[in-house]
Amino acid sequence: MSYVIATSRPWNEIMAARLSERTGQPFHLITRKEDLTPERLREIAPRTVFFPHWSHLIPATIQEGWECVIFHMTDLPYGRGGSPLQNLIQRGHRETQLTALRCVAELDAGPVYLKRPLCLEGSASEIFLRAAGLIEDMIETIIREAPTPQPQQGEPMVFRRRKPEDSDLDQAPIQSLNDFFDFIRMLDADGYPRAFLDLHGHRMELSRVQLEQDRLVGTFVLYRQDAMPDQDSGGGGMIKRLLERCYPKPPRDVFQRMLSRYRPGDPLYTLEHQGNTVGMVYCARHSKGGHLENLAVDPAYRGKGLADQLVNALIKDNPGVITLTTRIPTYFIRLGFKPIQTLPDQSSLMIKTTPNTQQPTTNNQ
Template sequence: MNESYIFASSKNWCLDAYRSRFEGNPNWFLVRDKSELTPEFIERVNPKYIFFPHWNWLVPESITQRYNCVCFHMADVPYGRGGSPLQNLISRGHKSTKLTALKMTRELDAGPVYAKAELSLAGSATEIFQRAAPKVVDLILEIVSNDITPKEQIGEVVHFKRRTPEQSEILESMNISEIYDLIRMLDAETYPRAFIDYGNHRIEFSDVMKEKENLLTATVKIFSKEALK
């Protein structure tokens, strides 16, 4: 009997990787929104695993306790549990990380680990997510093919705090490298772009490039702060 699987993701960067490997396979089911992930749907599919690469919503314990739910965290846990891992890693000077597939439990990012993959933190957030997408699929295939038993995390626990939109502001005290990292690590869909407030206007930055050691170029968007209300 063939096993069934659910791939639940709310981000576009995952879709191409999913479609290239699983689309058309009757054993795989794609879910894009929490409204689709109903108890009735899950019970009908009866998945061996539910994979959650970049899912925006809390998954109820009624699901995580009954099914094998796997999330993907962009940190080498137990280092980097918590929110905004990509941004927290870059702001701490990391050039690479581990993409970790772990079992979802009651405590956030504390579940046992199925597998990890190396991931470069070069480029914009969009580029990093696009680079991570095929690695997510590779980890999924490794879990499914080898029926991996997850292992408990070992080492010192380091928690990351979820970043707030206010932390996207470019400050006078920042040097060129810090400004470059701030702009690129926020350059992805749904993220609050790096900005400078100038009077009644906000200036947002994206597509940053380091032309020289002390020279950056970027795309700029200027709008009235009234638009934020």
């Protein structure tokens, strides 16, 4: 009998291999929304699909066709809805129940297989890692003991899903040093918009906070708010989230490195679909043209020629010398770039020169 682990967070990706060792059963890992399809599940033929921290809606065809088990960080029916960890901490909770329940059409309303106590001390990343260990144990228990899920008991309490702008410390309901501490730590995890302050045209993001008697000690990153044209506020916006989807493995610093290079006026092109940024290309300008620093297309939108559109638009609008370094030179050769050197890390330095076809103007005054 086989099983599926569907997760969109990197800290859960090793779970499938460990559960295979612990149970002797095959586990298949799915990390991308586009791979969670009825066709793929029919091919695997799993008894159960487990969802430890899945960031996407589970289609009705999946819910109805397979036993789907999700995990929610509250003592259901208390705390249905979005952003459970942050809502719990802001309400003063220091511990909770991690609930395993069947996925149904109504949000977080399915019958419950089992619950386990979960401590809410530490940063969000520490809490998620702690929860991952509990989830692994809970999955093993469900497989070995096959508990019958029981209907939820009590009056539901629904949490509101947080938005990126809710991470603004200046607007947060804070009255004490402990409130500052809780607010910063509850947002300190990969993929979450960190606590921030906007000051004099700059944004400061705070993380890795520690409470030391009468002060907080931690890490901050400060960058210009106008440094990256992005139509979404909070946590770096949609470009940052696109790059996190495209580069999910540590150190996950592609956006910060991009910020450090960007100067107002540098060519930056994005593609949007249904309100989300699904592709981008960025070129750091220099006196002869520019260096193509970043090219990214959302994994769910690849194979549609979007990268070609982005690069071609960049070249057309920015004549001159465009250089880049890449580990996929054959792709850029197709777009007219020529390799000129193999670098010590085995990447290729490439170049494309486009003449300026704009006609000079004549002043007849």
